[in-house]
Amino acid sequence: MISSTNQAHIPVLVTWCNPFILPKILEKVQLLSSDTKEFTPDKNQFAFIKWKVVGADDQVVDVEGEAVCAVGQTTCPLNVLLRKDDIPEYASSFLVQLPAPEDSAAGYRVNDASKVANVTMLPSDYPDGLVQFAQTSLLKTVGKNERSVRLEVQRIKGKGQTVQVDYATKSVDTPQSIAGVRVYSALDKADYSAVSGKLLFDANVESQYLVISLSPVTASDNPYPKMFQVVLGNPTSGASLNKVMSVANVTIVETDEQKFWDIRAEALLPQMTDNNINNLINDLKTTVGNDRSLSNNELHVTEYILDLMIQEGEIRPLPLATKKGILSIFCELLDPTRTDSTRGQYELIKLFERFTFICLTNQSCQTPEATDDNKELLMFDNECTYVRFGVARWYPDYINGFEYKGLKQDYFNVPIQLLDTTAEGGVNSANPMCQDVHFIEYSSEQWFNPNANNLLLAQKVLTFSIRGRTFGTISSPVKFRVNTDNRRITARRAQCVYFEESTQAWTSGSVCRATNDLNLDLGIDSFVDCECSHLSSYAVQAQTSDPNLVWYPIWFFISCFIAMTGLALAILSHHICSIYSMFAANLLMHMCFATMATEICYVVAAYISPEILVPPTADDNSRCIILGLFTHYFFLAQFTWMFTQAINFWKILVLNDEHTDRKYVLYFLTGWGLPAIIVAAFYVITYNLYKFVYNVPENYIYGDVNLYGEMCFIVNPYAALGGVIGPILVCLFVIGIAFIHAFQVTPQWQAYDDVYRGRYNINEVRTILFFWATIILTWLWGGLHMAYGELWMLIFFCIFNTILGLFALVVYCALRNPCLPCFRPQKASYSLDITGGSSADGMQYHPRPPSVTGSLKGSRASLINESWERDSTGVPNGQMRVKRTPASNGNIYVSAPGGKTGPYVGGDDDVDSQEFDDLIFALKTGGSGIAPSETSSHDQDGAFPAIQAGGSPGYEMRRISIADTHL
Structure with missing residues (x-):
């Protein structure tokens, strides 16, 4: 109460907050009046009471000021602001004086007897010192082979007194969970030697050290890591004890894990500054990169450190370089070549999803111009090989129906009616509200698959989620596509799946299905189109590749080279060394040339197919078509020449036709013309079926036959049946009939020499049949391997192919050489x-x-x-x-x-x-x-x-x- 008389008694009371926590904050000085009379000034009148601080100019922010007293106020608070500093100070006093008003019309008068208040400040900033463990000793980590640990104890703030402080070791009673790791108790007299005593700090001494002995030889059976504590207490000479930093945890860990625990200790610094975070990122990235076999404990500590950085990013925006640094650590943990505990680690999935959202901290709500282009997203797509993602803060109207475009023409479509724009904050709703969304595209299934074998097609996982929202089954399905360079997928091998978080496993249930089954059956599409009525992470689960699948290693080319060399030498010896050749032998050389040409085409196709094969979405497949046509033609020519020779033998052996050489032109047209007619008819028919019946790319009649990007030939199995297998079976059927008939009249021809001069027919016919059988078996295994890629099939192909080459070299180049009689004794x-x-x-x-x-x-x-x-x-x-x-x-x-x-x-x-x-x-x-x-x-x-x-x-x-x- 401010009285209009001079008898008002105005005592002064000073209050402040807890001096042990915040000893120098804003202090409030209240002027209280014991007079019960009220002074009612004129309406709207205020009194401005001046005050002044005396004797504390370096302790207060302002040495004078005014307190405003309104009409009817009985107390008028005035605020004296003290300066904030870290200087230890003992108790001190200063005066707050109320000067008399200079103007009698000020509305108040000051009682001279009580116009001064004595303000006493308690000791601040620990003038007698504050005892604690150093930051580096609070969380001390030592390897299991260390024999001692050294801890630093500090005396900060005031240092003028001599101070003693007690210390003692202490065992942990029960196992504790620290950074996601179960830490066991280190036992006295087994893992360490218990000690206790006093540390003496002389005047102006800041630090003292204590050493505790460890016992790695007699270590207890408790698993690592294990921990004991060192406790400080009872400081003397008025010193205070920092309760938070008076207990040091000493953790004994595996030697390989020590670096991770040291980084965790750095992460627990009082302040998470950008510089501290960047240092943590560099240390953690180097450590994770160097350790390719993380243990479970190391991974849990890594996750704990990442979580601390993400928490900081959720509070304030982190620099772009810092976010990219965190992403690089996740990228290292996603590496599919790692065989450590990162496989199937579901916690990393959730942690990474939280990380993507920190890119939106303090971002404003966006209104994209187009909802089907990734440029409207905040994209991170070039920083990591195994993952890319985009985030956005949009109204529900722009989230519905958005199409995320992934790598290799993959995509993900959000259902058009996923969010209710009226009830959930649409642009035109009563309360518009933005939602945070992310689209994550994994190119590694490392975190989703606990097994070593790859389960997912192209290791592709597509994830979509809205922050703070949990969806289960949805009415409108999401749609997505997964492409692959490996088209070895069919409806029974490829299955659309989603990741069930409750079981942490992939499942399809009844909510996911493939929508392009027909094209998968035909071997046309190199992708799987899916739709799922569930909101989660999505993928295509494909049959795991057999580890025995082998394509065309170096020994394949060696066997083909042996076959080509043997056939080439047989052909050259027949023509260059010929003196008087038989007609049947001439026909045989045509077949040898067709086989050699097939070997050449096969080797060329195996060598260059990985480079010339293109996906069905490409426009130019001409190189594969040309190569496929040549291979197709010569492959059939082998069997049409067997067919031609069989007809010739039938006429000679069964019909006793002595003049089959007069039909050479007919035989030539049959051997070389018939496969050309078959290939031409095959291409025309298949082209029209592809274009007008099945509506599939007609330029891919020849393409990736084994669907692994290794061989260029006929893609469709039904086309291969009609264009290759069918004609070959017809030829083999005719061959079988002709020789069954011929062997029924064996005595009629067995003693003649219709194949090679001076060599009995019975022996030469059997030799030719063996030669043909070798060719047939060679390409039987070659075709099976082309389709299935099994190692044992390729082994059989190479064995028979080598036999084929050696047989041609020995029999038809050496033993049947026309010049051989020149080296025999003359008769x-x-x-x-x-x-x-x-x-x-x-x-x-x-x-x-x-x-x-x-x-x-x-x-x-x-x-x-x-x-x-x-x-x-x-x-x-x-x-x-x-x-x-x-x-x-x-x-x-x-x-x-x-x-x-x-x-x-x-x-x-x-x-x-x-x-x-x-x-x-x-x-x-x-x-x-x-x-x-x-x-x-x-x-x-x-x-x-x-x-x-x-x-x-x-x-x-x-x-x-x-x-x-x-x-």
Whole structure:
């Protein structure tokens, strides 16, 4: 009460807050009046009472001021503001004086007897000192092999007194959870030696140290980490004890984990400044990067440190560089090559989702111009290989229906009716309210899959969430697409799934399904389109690749090189070294060339396919089409030439056709033209089916056949069945029928040499069939491996392919080489004298070089079955004996009657002898020219005498070359 008289008693009372916590804050000085009389000034009148501080100019902010007293006020507070500082100070006093008003109209008068208030300040800032553990010793970590630990005790603030403080070790009674890690008790006399005592601080001494012995040799059985405490107490000389920092925790940990615990101690500094956070990021990133096998304890400590930084980011905006640094640590933990405790760590998923939202701290609500472009999001897409995300603070109107565009043409569509814009703060609602959203695109399933095998297609996970909102099943499904470079996916292998947080596992239930099943069945799409009626994290769960899948390693190329070399040398030796080639062998070389060309195309395709294969969304697939056409053509040509050879053998062996070489043009058109017709018809039909029936990209008839980006060939399995497998089966069927028929009449042809001169048909036919079987088995395993990629299939392919090359090299290049007879011993031969000379001149010995040996066209003279000979000639065995030899000699040995070397005289024998000589001449010359008998002066008729086994003086052993006959 401010009185209008001078008798007002105005005592002064000073109050302040707890001096031990905030000893120098704003102090309030209240002027109280004991007078009960009220002074009622005029309406709207105020009194301004001046005050002044005396004797504390360096302690107060203002040394003078005014207190405003309104009408009817009984007390008028005046505020004296004390300065804030960290200087230790003992108790002191100053005066607050009320000067008399200078103007009598001020509305108040001051009682001179009580116009001064004595204000006493209690001691502040611990003038006798504050004892505590140093920050670096509060959370002390030592490795399990250390033998001692050293702790620092500080005396801060006042240092003028000598102070003692007690210390003692203390065991932890029960295990504790620290930073997500279960910490056990370190036992006295086992893990450490208990100590107690006093630390003395002389005047002006700030720090003292105490050392505690550890016992790693006699350590207790309690698991690491384990902990004990050191406690301070009872400081003397008026010193205070910092209750918060009077207990030090000493943690004994595994040596490898010590660095993580040290970083945690740094993270618990009193203030989380940007500089401190950046230091933590650098230390933690280096430690996590160097340790590729984090233990569970190390990971929990890492999560604790990240959580502290994220908490700071939720309070205030962090610099962009700091946020990118935190993201780099998450990126390191997402590395799919890690095989440590980060696998299947659900806590990291939730922690990362919280991190994405700190990018919106203090952000204003945005109104995007377009709702289908990532540029409207705050994107972080170049900082990490394994994750990218975008965040936004939008009204519900802009969240509904938004399409997030991911990498490799993936996308995620938010349902149009996800949020009720009227009830949930839409732009036009009564209370518009923004929502924080994020879109996360993982390219690693490290945190979602606890197993070593990859479960998700392309390791892609798409996550969408709204801060503070929990959704379960939703009425309108979300839609998303996951692409992959590996199109080895079908409806039964690919399944759309969402992440169930309650079970921490992927599930599809009845709420997720693939919407492009048909194209997956046809092997067309390289992506899976999904829709899910559940709001969570999404992925496509694909069948895990078999670890035995192998494509085209170096030993594949080696086996193909062996096969190509063997075939090439066989072809070259046949053409360059040829002296007199058989027609069947010529056809065989065509097939060898087709096989060699197929090997070349296969090797080229295996080598360059990973570079030329393009996804179905690309426009230009011309390189793969060209390569696929060549491979397709030569692959079929192998079997069409087997088909052609089978027809040729059927005509020779079954029909006894001696002149199949006259059909060479027809055979050539069949062998090389038929696969061209098949490939052309296949491409035209498939092109039209793709374009007009199935509405799929017609430029991808040839593409990634094994769906792993390794081989360019026919993509669709049904197309491959009709364009490759079907024609081959038809060819093999015809081949089988032809040779079944041929082997039913084996005695008819087995002793001839229709394939290679001087080599029996029975052996050569079996050799060719073995050769064909090797080619068929080689490409059987090659085709199966192309489709399935199994290691054992490739092994079988390489084995048979190597056998194929070596067989061609040994048999058709070396053993069947036409020049081989040049290196054999030379044999003597006899020639028939057809000049009509004496019998002594008619039998002459000549060395016979192989180049002039008579060839057997059709080789039907080289028979070895005497029974067949008797049946076919009708001559008794006692009358004629023909010795069959391999066709390399190409002659008939006739055991003629008699053994004389001179002329034989007797009756008609001379005439018969002349006619026989004419017959032999005709046989040797093929009927052309004039026989020597035509020049004789007489022509005699008569029956050809029987040739007796006993011999005749008119005939001798003769070796006759025959041009073209079966006789």
